[in-house]
Amino acid sequence: MSLESSQAVVLNFRPYGELDKIVTVYSEKKGRVTGMAKAAQHSRKRFGGRLDYFSLVNLYFEEKKRTSLFFFKHVELIENFESMKSSPLRCAYAGYLCELIMKMTPEREGDPSLFNVFKNVLGRLNTELGFKKYIRFFEIFLLKKIGLFPLLESCLGCQKKISFQEYYDLSFIQGGLYCFSCSQGKKIDWRLEKSVFDFLRNEPVEIEKLKDPENLKLQDFLHSYFSFQHGYDFKSVRYIKEIEKVYS
Ligand SMILES: [Zn+2]
Secondary structure: OOOEEEEEEEEEEEEEOOOEEEEEEEEOOOEEEEEEEOOOOOOOOOOOOOOOOOOEEEEEEEEOOOOOOEEEEEEEEEEOOHHHHOOHHHHHHHHHHHHHHHHHOOEOOOOHHHHHHHHHHHHHHHHOOOOHHHHHHHHHHHHHHOOOOOEEEEEOOOOOEOOOOOEEEEEOOOOEEEOHHHHOOOOOOEEEEHHHHHHHHOOOOOHHHOOHHHHHHHHHHHHHHHHHHHOOOOHHHHHHHHHHHHHO
């Protein structure tokens, strides 16, 4: 067994006994993994305060064959996103990104492109006023990566290419759209307005062009779609709503 290293973002941790910590990270090379950080509650040299929520680190670890836990040996801090951490609203959104990664990505499957988008969006949360459009970018990128992005090109019923409509009827369980004539009598979970539909259809996603009203509509749709796919509402979405009441 050899020492390996990877960039990683800390998603969650809890104390284990008096000395150790169990830490879950999203890493570039191994995806979402949980590991034991021995003596992390006390070892300033190997872990210090660097195993903190959302911190980007260089993680040194050993992967043992007979246990599902990794062994985290030490970390070097790359970025702790300090200005983000002083804003409860930005932290709430960072928590949402982490919850998406925790619940929607498979364990131990490295995906460097998803990791890079995650890291970059945390960077936007740290520095940009208009950070919310990048949250949408992350959600869309993630849905495409995990194969749950709805089919928007053709009708689920007649298979014909979807042409211009004022709105578009979406079935969550079928993962796609019905045209006007096929939607009659079908269970429709969401009605997408044209502006939101056009945005979702664009490839590549032109996130810089997303205006606030469309962003809000897209947010409502994506939150609802993720809840459906996951089977439960996300705790962090409820928390964001509470925080937004206070800070808006
Ligand atoms: Zn049809």
